[in-house]
Amino acid sequence: MMRGYIQAKKTRLKFYKNIPLYYQARGIKLMLYKPSGKTIEEIRIEKGLLPDKLYIKQEDKIRGIQEVQKVFNNQLKEDVRSKNPEKIKETLVNIVQETLAEPRSGSLEGVSETINILVREYTKESDVIKNLLSVSDKDYSTVMHSINVMALVLNYAFHINCSLAEKKVLGLSALLHDVGKTKIDTKLLAAPRRLTDEEFKEIKRHTTLGYNILNKCNFGNKEISLSALQHHEKMDGSGYPNGTTRISEVAQVIGFVDCYEALTNDDRPYRNAMDPLRCLNLIKQDVESGKFSRNVFEKFAYSLL
Template structure:
C-alpha cells in the first residue's frame, strides 16, 4: 500500500502571504521540520529573502486554506495596486491569483475570485484604464489563465457598455473568468497539443463544458450566481442553430449570458496567440471572420454581436 503524501511543496507566489498556514522544511525523505509557525508571516521573521530555503512545504490538508489565505492577500494587493494607479501590477497580481484559483478549483477556492471581480467592478467607473489595460494583456504566453482573464475583461467592458446593473456586471465578469474552469480537469498534454487531435481527444476537450458545469454547481456562491455560472460553462460552445456542443441546444434554450460569452470567447480565441500554426488575428480581421462565418449563418446572436463591436470600440484603443 502506498502512503499518502502528507506534505506538498508550497507555491512561491503564495509564500509571503501565509500567516495561518505553517511552513515546513524537508529534512530527509520522510521527515519535515517546522520552519514558520502559525500566526506570523515569513516577513515577520525578518529573514532576508535570499536566505529562504529554496523549497518550503505545507501540509496537504492546508492546501485549500492556503489558497484562500493567498487570495485574500492578493485581493488586498489588487486594491492597493488600483489605488496607486499601477495597472501593470494589477495585471501581474491578477494572473497570479487566477493561476492559484484554477489550479485547485475546488469548493472554497473559487469564491475568492468573487471579491476580485467585485474590486475590479467597484473601481471600474473610477479607473476605466484598469479594464482597458487588462484587455490589452499580452497573449504571448497563452494559458487558460490569461484567456480567462481576457474574457472577463471583455465581458466587464461589454456589461458596462450596455449598462448592466453592478450586480449583473459582476456576475457576467465572473462567468467570463470561470467559463473554462472545466479545462482544469483535462489532461494538459491534450490541451496544448500541437497536432491534429484524434476524435477521442477532441471529445475529451469538449467535456470541459459539462465538467465546468459540475465544478460550478458545487461552489458556494449564492444560488442565482451558481445557476448562471454553471450554465455559462455548459453552454458557451453551443450555437443558436444547434450545431454547437455538448448538447446541441438551440437559441430558445440558451441563457443570454451564455450567448454573450460565446461571442466574446470566440473573439478572444481568434485574437490571442495560442496556436503555434497560425498567428493571432487583428481585432478587425477577427470580427470580420466571425461576421462572415458565424453571425451571417445564424450561429451567434446578431444583436449581441453588434453591441459587442460597439463596446470594443469604446473599451479598446
C-alpha cells in the same frame, strides 16, 4: 513526501500567515517551522535562509489558497489605484493561477472578490481595465485567455450598463468559463497542430467538467456553472456538448466573446492572431447563419469603440 503534507510553493511562502509551515527534520519527521499567526520574514526568503523544502498540512490546503488569494486581492486594489495595466494583469495572473491550481469549492469562490474589486474600480477608472486588453502576453494559456475574456466581458457589461449584480455574474462567468480545462491534459490543449476527432471529443469535455466543478461552489447564482456548460453551444443547435438551442443569455455573451478572444489572440501555434475588425467580419458570418445572437454581436462591436 510525507503523507498528509504537501510541499509549499516557494513563491507563495511569504503570504502564509495563519497557515503553519513544517520542515523535514533528519529525513524522518516533519517539525513545525512557523506557527499560525506569523509570516516568514521576507529578507529570510530572499537570502534563502530557510529550509529547502517547507510543507503545509493537506487539511490546510484550501485555507492556504484563500490566504494567498486575499493577499493578491489586496495587491490588486493597490495596482488598480496605481493605474498600471501591466501590474494589474500580473496580479490577475497570480490570482487565477493560484485558484485554478486547485479548482474546487472553497478556492473558486475567492475570485468573487477579484471581480468585485474590478467592477468597483471600473466605475471610477474605466480606462485602467480597458488598457488590460492592450497588455501583450508572452505565453498564451487558459489563465491568460480567461483573464482576457473577463476583461472584454466586463467592458461589454459596462457598455450595456446592466445592473451591478449582472455585471458581477458576467465577469465571474467569463473568468471561470474554461475551468473544466484544468482537468484536460495540457499537452492536448497546447498541441501545435490540428486535433483528431478523438482528441477534439476529449477537449469538448471541458464544458461538462467545468459545470460539475462550478455546481459544487457557493456562488449563489446558477448562471456561472451554466455558462461553463453552454459557452460552446450555438443558437442554431450546431454547438456542444448538447447541441441545444436554448442557451442562457449570459452563456450567449461568454460564448461570443470567447470566440472573439480566441481569434484575436495567438492561441494556437499553427495560426496567427487576427486584428479586431477582420475578426468581427468573420464572426458576422456566424451571426448571419444564426449561430450567434445579432443583438450581442452589435452591442459587443460598439463596446470596443
